[in-house]
Amino acid sequence: MSPGPAGNTDTRARRVNAAVKWIRGELIGRGTYGRVYLALSMTTCKSQLVAVKQVDSPQVIRDESDQCQATFVHSVERVSKLLVDLNHRHVVQYLGFEESFVDYSRVMNIFMEYVSGSALGYCLREKGRFSEDVSKFFMLQIIRGLRYLHSRRIIYRNLKADSVLLERDGSCKLSDLEFSTKEDKIHKLPFTSVQRILPWMAPEVICHQKEGYSVKADIWSLGCVLLEMLTGKRPWYDDELIMITIKNKRPPIPPDVTLSDLAMHFQDLFRSDDTIHLISCSDPDERASASHLRRHPYLELPDGWRFQDFNG
Numbered sequence: 001m002s003p004g005p006a007g008n009t010d011t012r013a014r015r016v017n018a019a020v021k022w023i024r025g026e027l028i029g030r031g032t033y034g035r036v037y038l039a040l041s042m043t044t045c046k047s048q049l050v051a052v053k054q055v056d057s058p059q060v061i062r063d064e065s066d067q068c069q070a071t072f073v074h075s076v077e078r079v080s081k082l083l084v085d086l087n088h089r090h091v092v093q094y095l096g097f098e099e100s101f102v103d104y105s106r107v108m109n110i111f112m113e114y115v116s117g118s119a120l121g122y123c124l125r126e127k128g129r130f131s132e133d134v135s136k137f138f139m140l141q142i143i144r145g146l147r148y149l150h151s152r153r154i155i156y157r158n159l160k161a162d163s164v165l166l167e168r169d170g171s172c173k174l175s176d177l178e179f180s181t182k183e184d185k186i187h188k189l190p191f192t193s194v195q196r197i198l199p200w201m202a203p204e205v206i207c208h209q210k211e212g213y214s215v216k217a218d219i220w221s222l223g224c225v226l227l228e229m230l231t232g233k234r235p236w237y238d239d240e241l242i243m244i245t246i247k248n249k250r251p252p253i254p255p256d257v258t259l260s261d262l263a264m265h266f267q268d269l270f271r272s273d274d275t276i277h278l279i280s281c282s283d284p285d286e287r288a289s290a291s292h293l294r295r296h297p298y299l300e301l302p303d304g305w306r307f308q309d310f311n312g
């Protein structure tokens, strides 16, 4: 690995699976598949704070959880080259991948740019729903990150408020990209990950995995994230996960939340006449693209607006 500063444009300098000198620091987060640590990475000329996701890589498959873990590691290996080549200010910079042994167990280390704030999902749980302007501010950045991935024909497949990391100044980065795939190489997601992201998944991903799906699947999840920000609740807030799999329609708005006309228009949540198809249209071909949504008047912020806090 050759970390280099975030935003370094020489992507060829970052090598996958190269030997890395680094010191592990405090645990900063836990996900379904691994633990995330702050770390100091040292190259010959400088040291740099990075985040390292450590994922156990089982050598023997004893049960379903080992199976899922092994599938995840396999999927990371498959996309590692794709991820280190990404370079965008709204996408977490992947710096390298390396295997090591911790207490005789094989571990996959995923080196990333360190993002100093919290996950958007965490902020929602802590502060409650965001104001419309704050939601638009985050939405715009998420769309820019998505537009970059989609321009490279990469489907993110993991967009939810918990996967968006915030810097302290409010700038957002898409993270947890290990399930991404090229549009033409769709692989089935491991079962545990499907369960975890089911409420954000587009109907065509839930129902038609074999027939394939496109970057438009992320647009559906984008609509779900906007809904999360505006309502403070996960999509399908009232439903058991199993119920979601049989619904081929858009998630409901909680009765105690009123959205502005433009927000409803943007989400196309209440339309039944099928004249506008923006985010949550169940036909992916008719769903808007990230570039199209970027120009929607709903996302315009008042002149001089600046991010100060989550309700401002």
Ligand SMILES: Nc1ncnc2c1ncn2[C@@H]1O[C@H](COP(=O)(O)OP(=O)(O)OP(=O)(O)O)[C@@H](O)[C@H]1O
Pocket (backbone or CB within 6 Å): 028, 029, 030, 031, 032, 033, 034, 035, 036, 051, 053, 092, 112, 113, 114, 115, 116, 118, 119, 162, 163, 165, 175, 176, 196
């Ligand atoms: N690059 C990073 N910089 C700073 N903190 C990070 C970084 N990546 C992850 N974290 C922290 O670690 C936590 C766990 O991240 P991880 O990507 O493993 O899982 P997740 O997205 O929260 O959950 P899941 O894997 O279940 O989808 C995040 O919520 C965040 O707090």
